[in-house]
Amino acid sequence: MIKKLLITQHIPAMSNFKIVLVMVAIMWVVHGVNMLFSLSFDSFGLVPLSREHLFGIITYPFIHGGWQHLIGNTLGLLISGYLASQLSSFKRATGVIFVTTGLLVWLFASHANHIGASGIVMGYFGFIMGSAIFRRNLLSFLLAVALLAVTHYFQINLFGTLFSFDSSTSVSSHLFGFISGVSAAYLFKGQAKKST
Template sequence: MIKDVAKVSNFRWVLIMLALMWLLHIIGLVIPIPSHVLGLVPQSKSHLLGIITYPFLHSDWQHLIGNTLGLLISGYLASQLPCFKRSTAFIFLLTGALVWLFASYANHIGASGIVMGYFGFIMGSAVFRRNILSFLLAAALLVITHYFQINLFGTLFSFDATTSVSSHLFGFISGCIAAYLFRNVQIKK
């Protein structure tokens, strides 16, 4: 019973992130949100805040809806694993820091780095934890993304001019590192 409550509480964090994204996008229709200020521009000291704010900004409805679907799926599955909250904070900060340090110069916005971070966390948990829950979640993610024709592996190396391959790749790496770091943490009973 306690485990189930914790998992619902974990997924609530994903829903809060989504609510913030949608709220900011709707507000941005009335009052322009300065993505040039709140986005993440690599190696720009004036854009350090972007490490925290860039996942909440989206260029258009298609961008927001795509990340919403990915975040709902990967976020729900990742929320079933132990250390979800710590892993989320770790993925959030490490992805942003790596993009800021190593990405090509552009204004990076969108939650796809977090989506790919959860993807890495789920896949990494299957590799590092080697328990039935981790394997089932990884399999579920692969089946769901195949069914909805979402190519998560393909987006890791998408070189489309409008896609931040850096956010995708660094998010996935951050998720794998989180899975490794928290591999021995057990679900509280």
């Protein structure tokens, strides 16, 4: 049963994961160009309730404050994105996470320039955990366990970052990303039954 499940999920999952790889590639190219030419891409960040920064809902995940910030988000995105890409409705969930997280940050976050992909990372985390709760199938449960095991191995405290009040951390992005991911899992919980 597990072998059949993995085989049927393999090709769509590889196609899904390409979306994550494209996001990571854009992040690195943007940051590389920013550093190489001493540009200021921070203006593409997301400033809550600023109409001039409304486009930041789409652009802010691709902007990072430094190499450490970029590397940390890259690792988190590759791990959570790869595991989330194994689930059906991943593409739809990505759209919901991307837009909803940005919109919630723009509407309700504290006034600051929000940058970085951590909201998307936490969105995938919420999608995986929500899928384990709402879908209640073997694959969703295994992915949730795998995510917790891998993040523990790499000493990434995903639950801790939900409530990190470090002044340099956008707790709003983390929290709203997680909520968006759980919401996507609930919205598409019936997708798993249709695709099996």
